[in-house]
Amino acid sequence: MLLLFDIDGTLMSGATRAHRQALHAALGDVYGLADPAGAHVDPAGRTDMEIARAILLDSGVSAGRIDDGVMDFRAACAREYSRLCPPSLAEFVIAGIPELLEELARRPGVTLSLVTGNLEPIARLKLARSGLGVHFAPGQGAFGSDAEDRTELPALARRRAGADGLPHPRQQTILIGDTPRDIACAHADGVLCIAVGTGPHGSEDLGDADAFAPDPARLRELLLGRLTGSRAAVD
């Protein structure tokens, strides 16, 4: 089973300050935006470039200019994040997540991977500084640097987890995330989604998910039920 975890709101909570600062600094560096924080864009569930584009359009930057600066923006954002990221992000890891990942990683036939809107260098540093990086192999997962549209990411993560030239089967894949956008991207690829209530959304916003876990303890029950073939645990 391939388990595709979102990061912010799913594995970690509140570790977004340096990330937001880096994104805003990169918007200033590359596009000359004086006040990126002035545009109010809800970042939850969006890819980094999607957030940047919304801020830029709101600030009157043309789509053509945005596209011309994408590569420079990504590089600047990753560079700024590595400068701004605190030495430890351990305090932002959601309680119960390290134990859950360790338990899942020990199970035969389980592959832990990522689907996140974070640019990959930012995601990797965030996980390394939180102590969770060890569970997520390089070369695996899909990130905001792979596509601006989150709905493209699960299929890409499955391709990277595949064998013999075939993507990992969607029937053997579960995506875990905390926003309606996570649910939408899972379903766009036809994979199961377990929504978690550890981000900004409650169960009332996440009703389209195949299952809902308010906390990592319930997430553990749902995943273990699924891994042992007990569909009833999720259905």
Ligand SMILES: [Mg+2]
């Ligand atoms: Mg999230």
